[in-house]
Amino acid sequence: MTRLAPQPYELIDRSIAVTFLFDGKPVTAFGGDTIGSALYASGRRVFSRSFKYHRPRGLMCCSGHCANCQMTVDGEPSIRVCVTPVREGAVVKGQNFVGSLDRDLMQVTDKLGGPFTPPGFYYKTFIRPRRLWPLYEKVLRGAAGLGRLDPRGTPRPRIDVEHRHADVLVVGGGEAGLRTATDAASAGRHVILVEEGPEVGGALLADPDGHLRAAELKRRALAAGVELLAPAIAIGLFEYGFVPVACENRLVRIRAEAVVVATGIVEQPLVFPGNDLVGVMLPDGVRRLVNRFSIKPAERAFVLTADDRGLAAAADLERAGVELVGLLDLREGQPPNIEARGHKGRVEAVSVNGKLTRTDLVVMSGSPQPNYKLLAQAGARVEYDETRGIFIPTDLPASVTAVGGAAGEVGEPAVTTPVLGYTGEKSFICFCEDQTAKDLKYAIAEGFDSIELSKRYTTVTMGPCQGRLCHVNSIRVYARATGLDENAIGTTTARPPHTPITLGLLAGHPEEPVKRTSLHNAHEALGARMMWTGAWKRPHSYGADAGAEARQVHRAVGLIDVSTLGKLLVTGPEAGAFLDRVYPNRFSDLKAGRVRYGVLTGDAGRIMDDGTVARLDDETFYVTTTSTGADAVYQWFTWWNAVWQLDARFTQLTGAIAAINAAGPKARELMERVSADDFSNEGLRYLDARQVRVAGVPALALRIGFVGELGYELHFPSPHGDHVWETLLEQGRELDVAPFGLEPQRILRLEKGHVIVGQDTDSESNLHEAAMPWLVKNEKEFEWVGKWATQAAADRGLRWMLVGFESPSGAIPVEGGQVVIDGVSSGRVTSVRRSEELGKVIGLAIVPHALAVDGGRFDVQVNGKAVPMRVHLGPFFDPAGERLKA
């Protein structure tokens, strides 16, 4: 066993046993263990395979900084197990190997590939023959990687987004962060502290009794009112104190008046051949194993250090009964030639100037660097302090401060350039991406002599550790190779996120918002096939035959749910004057109780929406819009009136009002069965609007020609939706009443040549070219919105025209199909349907203006062949509108 006898300050609870599965075999841990510490205690040393060479890698930092311990936990890949608490029954697997973690067949790339795999080798080696690249790519992608997602999918956790506000946000729960948070909270400020590990304490947690001090600091912080989030990873730091935080299955978007960055330090590796072997560790990693988890990490240890941290690790190791076979303090004398040698990827010996010492653990301490990444990403400058050999963040953004290690309080390292064997083979700079000092030199020799270019070429700093362990060493290698100093080389741009996070966290809920009318359940009960229209779900049709559904409307009476129409109330003494300004036509002269069609244009003259306007009384207009335009029109109206400040008010009624259109020759008879009001042709004329009672419910009845038959559009409070719908169906049974969906409605409206804004118009459509010049009333006193551009379109001469057409051959072109004239694309089909009623294929198309004459001919591409079409001006069905007015 590698566990020590119980230690006075250990963090594990030996009375609790937790069992999880590693590669199918049970591993028993104590309470307080991490998956990483439990695996180490069970004797495991190889934790992962490296990205490119598949070299065995073991625990190095034990702090969640490096990528050496990434495993797949419960189906989620690339989890750093050194900071992941054990969970009963968790299923843990190694990743990125062929075979097993201990015997990875892909390791051949390390044995053979070394000389052949310099940076960018795949661009150089695999370019010919070109057509084989897809194959090469497949092989390369399989060979390098970071675990796999289970294709069958693991249960996806629900992810929520939460918004929080705070006076002060402290990022980092080490000693400096806890103290700052406590002080601010004691001063009465609302403080949130986020810590990326499962518990606060930071560097204290490596000390023998550190967690007791951490617990005391935590107790004080909580007593002062600090709100603690852990584990919680600050993804980035943006302007105005905005910090999105990954908090397990929540994305907490915190907005703080002041942000304090207390992210501490990152211990740096030394650069020497074999510095990536299993058993080469950073001092705090070793100390955490000994002091927190009571593990004897090895039998023999060799310590290489540039600062006191290595000495502290040496003391802890000796106390744990590890034989210290060597201690090399790099602050004393000339840096020697150091090399770690291994067998099967595990360290066996250290060679110092040729003198070999056998050991199974090497502690390397290259002295720490401030963990300034969050500050750099937020816009701070990073400057190299030559005397101390560290990069220090300066010029912090407004309202951002740094404390503790992140601010540069890292002690005083005596060796400012702890790069050693930078010429040697397998002296790793970037452990995540398998890049050595030699690779960097190679890149520089190839001309990638700026650090930003080199980063992209070699991918140093682009792996999961995001440069924590390689950024500084890569700059130092650059400095040596180019003869420039560190400040001249500069640092690479830091970008969020600093720690890998799941895409699901950014994607949030997979749900799509849907709007349903009050009749939704009734439609489903009738077997309607529902379809999306914007955010709404609406019935496409109720049976398999939409054509028959349309004919039913011509023959008897049909009902369609038009509750999705936008509905606005415009009221006030100047409501009519307002509408005169936003519509091309006039509404101030509309008589109370009458309805008029209107189209909205912008000042560019383009058509944006259409609908009906009913005047209810002198100061009240009821405006309907397209189903998808309700919000846009509301904003459009209020926008203009924000400036004009006419005495008019706007009320959005879309959700409050349900609407049903009853249309067909028997529509009047149906109305008379459900209402005592006068629905006669004299009592309610075409384009009349009247308050009525239908099925006992107060309703506004608009007599309009929605689908080309005698029709009544009933608008009434939404809660009565089901009642009115059911009553109409029931009372109309003898009249053969039937519901109809959007698809039959498209056919019916097309038979009348009705334009659907957005379907038959596009961003170039103006009133003239959409064949609606009759709407333009330029004699109005105000320069209505769109007037000038509409006039300009008429003045320049019309180029296009929206026309109806028939397909004499019966071939049905696709909507969007090209209009072809003399072999040249000249317009497009916007709508097309087969009308059973007319026995014809009919449609609308945008064609050159010259063709807009009855009987004009043009071709449309149908299945690659030019098929002739014939222009038809005016409605296809009931051109005189007799049925509407009957």
Add this chain to the structure above:
Amino acid sequence: MWNIADMSLLVTCPNCGPREVEELRCAGESTKRPAAAAPSQRELNEYVYFRDNVWGVQREWWFCRVCEEWFLAERHTYTNEVVRTWHPGPADSPGGRDGSEAASQQEGAQVL
């Protein structure tokens, strides 16, 4: 300078106070609608199609989805600093916004 991420903008609605940007809609630079009864084609084009697109403080329209009112803001286009916000007076104009932007919000089928 800050690295810019639009998502992090905070804007003060004159009614509702500081709000996250997704609670508001930015409708772009404010412009001046020609006063003339019949502007020249050039004046019309300037108003409808051209924007200053400044690096610096610009005046723009915002719609608050909370109180459903429009207001004007002066915002630095690079730093996202919002200098001031206020409700418009008769001197301001929604300008050459045509329906294209409103229409572009109407994704999906366009069925009446």
